[in-house]
Amino acid sequence: MGALIGLGASAIAEMVSSKEISALEVTQEHLALIESHDKNLNSFLQITADAAISAAKEVDAKIARGEDPGPLAGVPIALKDNLVTRGLATTCASQILKGWKPPYSATVVEKVSAAGGVALGKTNLDEFAMGSSTENSSFGPTKNPYDLKRVPGGSSGGSAAAVAAKFAPLALGSDTGGSIRQPAALCGIVGVKPTYGTVSRYGLIAFASSLDQIGPFARSVKDAAMLLQVIAGHDPKDSTSLERPFPDLISNLDKGVQGLRVGIIDELIDGAAPMVGDALMASADSLGDQGAKVEHVSVPAVTYGLSAYYLIAPAEASSNLARYDGVRYGLRVEGQDMNETYVSTRTKGFGAEVKRRIMLGTFALSSGYYDAYYAKAQKVRTMIIDSFQNAYDRFDVLLSPTAPTTAFELGAKAADPLSMYLSDVCTIPTNLAGHPAMSIPYGLGENQMPIGIQVLAPALGEVNMFRVARAIENAAPTITKGLFWN
Amino acid sequence: MANLAKLSLSEEEELMYTDQLAAILDHARDIMALDTDDLSPTAHPLELRNVFRPDVEAASLSRDEVLSQAPASEDGRFLVPRILGEAP
């Protein structure tokens, strides 16, 4: 293992900027680690070594010229493969997009590269980000780096596993119903879903447009803040992008939690495994010790989140995924005529979970059912927002488990979609509300797998959310278990 | 449904999906029971209005680059199998 493996993003950026180390050697060490160990983990779908090396050289050259290399100078980063990268295959882990080389890049990809970040490759995910275990990838599942028999969570399982395995200090994922936070929890790292509209969705391949948000993975709260700071901000190419300037997270990070009001959501403890509930209470106690006012709070409508989500998200997805039709890009399975071609292409190109959600969404939108299902779910969405609002009238942030359990074994929930969907029960309500939330690791459970604590905040409440996350991180037991490769 | 979504399902798949969708919709019965008459629907979590782009031309893509990704093309156009009906 190289000497630079395991360094955090802020350390790397500092050392590269001060010429203590070169971006090139950082990149090469991380690429070498991936090269030797990812075959067991399957976190990357594509390693873009050549592009990474030339990007690293460019960072070093900038520094040599005395130019500002940017806040992520030489920091390796892994990109979820639903982020569009110009000239580099982008698959969404689906056969239907196999071989597609986009003619443009996502806004976040451009921002990361402009900030001096070095993209190492594209990471595995549940096909079209639909899933909670990364088992729905058509290129094989990603494993959990703490136990290769277990899932890393999903859908951003590849990104989470890569960061946990120290293949990269940072990664980008997307979170529609918990797809950043849940795998972060299961892999023992930090994962953030920002306020809807904070990070541009331009170039994020849509799953459910009104819920999708891109966010960072890191091994520390500070590194996550650093990456979020880079990717946040207004983008005129995204109509749902907020215009307000994003607050400075880093300078507020260590302000402590003295006087902050923290509420523990009762409804979300009930279904959690006892070891998860215990970790949550321990993290809450530590916040109390650091001066926060911690109380229990009821947010009754969150229990309806799952039902509303599994009508709204598939509905939007059924429309977003219509374009994969074999006409302009990606897979075509030729039929006798256009209609047959549509059917054969989509039948062959989509996996079982994607088809299930397309069918569910098509149903929820179809005439005669729209009002009873889709329109109803939208009203429940309002109810959830109102319910959160009541809680935020009294609390600055809320706490809950990120996931009800630790990482489960591969295949454990494959046959029962509903049980799989239930692993997102704690994360879904914030997507429906458009609020920010993040997961912070809090030690290991009795099964020696990581546990995540979720910090939730009202819209645009990232500053307080990060302060609380930092305080939890300070108090959290260190994860002593070794990774699969050491 | 499969027809509308342009998917074809085997008999086995059809049975499986029917069961699974029924289970999911059954779970959704909790919200069907809620009184939401006084609530307006939320289509979107943002309160944004009137987001516009100025009417200014931007660069288009290179046709060759775009068509290089197409399953089939001819004479600068995307080639598709015969279409059985007019657009609706």
Add this chain to the structure above:
Amino acid sequence: MADDAVSSGGADGVLPGWEIVVGLEVHCELKTRTKLFCGCANSFGQEPNTSICPVCLGLPGSLPVINKQAVELAIRIGLSLNCTVDKSIFHRKNYFYPDMPKDYQVSQYEKAINENGFLELPLSKKVVRIERAHIEEDTGKSMHVGGDGGRIHGAVHSLVDYNRAGIPLVEIVSAPDLRSAEEAREYVTELRSILVASAASDGKMEEGSLRVDANVSVRRLGVEEFGTRCEIKNLNSLRSLVRAIGYEARRQVALIESGEKVVQQTRHWNEDQGVTTAMRSKEEAYDYRYFPEPDLVPLEPSAEWVTEIRSHIGLLPASRRERLTSLFNGVSSGPVYDQIVTAVGLGLDDLVAGAVAKGAEPRLALARATNEVASDLGNLEMLTVDNFTEAIRMESEGKLSATQAKTVLGKMLESGANAREVAKSLGFEAMDSTVIEGLVDQVIRSSPKEWERFSSGEDQLAGFFVGQVMKLSKGKADGKIVTSILRSRRS
């Protein structure tokens, strides 16, 4: 059903005992620089697939952002059609078709930006209600290869060009207030003038910037209830519109009279064969699964913005007609009024009003504009108001005969030269009245019998003598002068 049964049903639009009910959906292309949701050029006739980008090609990850100018032009249309302009949202209309890059069309479904307006037809004075005028995106265009005459049926494959995909359209939906093919034609003509006058669209049907779908049903005279309607697509000219409505009404009447029922369906107009054919019936109708477009946010035009937009709208056809009728004692029907409607419809009213203001004789200016100038509209920019005024003056002062004046105007439109120069170059010197008198006497001498009849009161023979004199003078004599000489010789 036999085709003859249909075609023997009566003349276009006139079906004894029956009434036609028509509502029109007009798709109008907005005159913006760029497309509705992206910065690709909105222009006609480019090389295929050269005005495309990730957004209008529906590439994965791309997102739409609304063109502000498209919304402004849509509001101009709404205001010009007396609509209420209000908050609106976009929906997705989901269906699979190769010319739809995303396999859904972004359109305003539940709530249109413009609703509840009206338009008054200038000739029949009928008020047609406008239900809505909403914004939506156009689709790409398919070319069908290997079939009969490029038609979709029998084609081996098709080729798709997405240059048109994402072009901003406003769809103007009328209430079913029209009662004949002629009224439908008048409606579209007037609508086109309004669109052009408000500078929202160039209104060119031949380039597809105006496309019409007609909802047609029939009912027995006196019956209030509407019959079952069929929607006819693909009406690309006024001629097709009139023919298709006539055909469709006769088809429906023939069906009902033979005891059959009209089936609600979408029908396609076949211009060559002059018939409508079923595209699909209601039973196999699409389920479009409309839902609010999550990639866009609502439109909420402020009152100030709407007021500002209103101030950008030029003089509309109704006001333009008023300006001309005021030159003719407020005439509101008859041939002069018809000519005024034509002049405004063709955008010639500025020319007429300008010439009259400079002293041209109003009737003559209107007649020459709606006949001679109208027949060469493509060269309109060659004709200045001053030159037109001069031509009208020369004619009314007798310096040019009517025939000469028409020829002169024709040449002026071709060359852009002024009336005097053109008349001179054509040798159109005004003919001296003594010369004309000589010609009149010559004709009287050579036609004694006709002269006797004319002298004894057969006035209709005047035409014969004028014609003879014209022939001798090679059209240079002024008809009015010839007539007055004839009358003085008779007494």
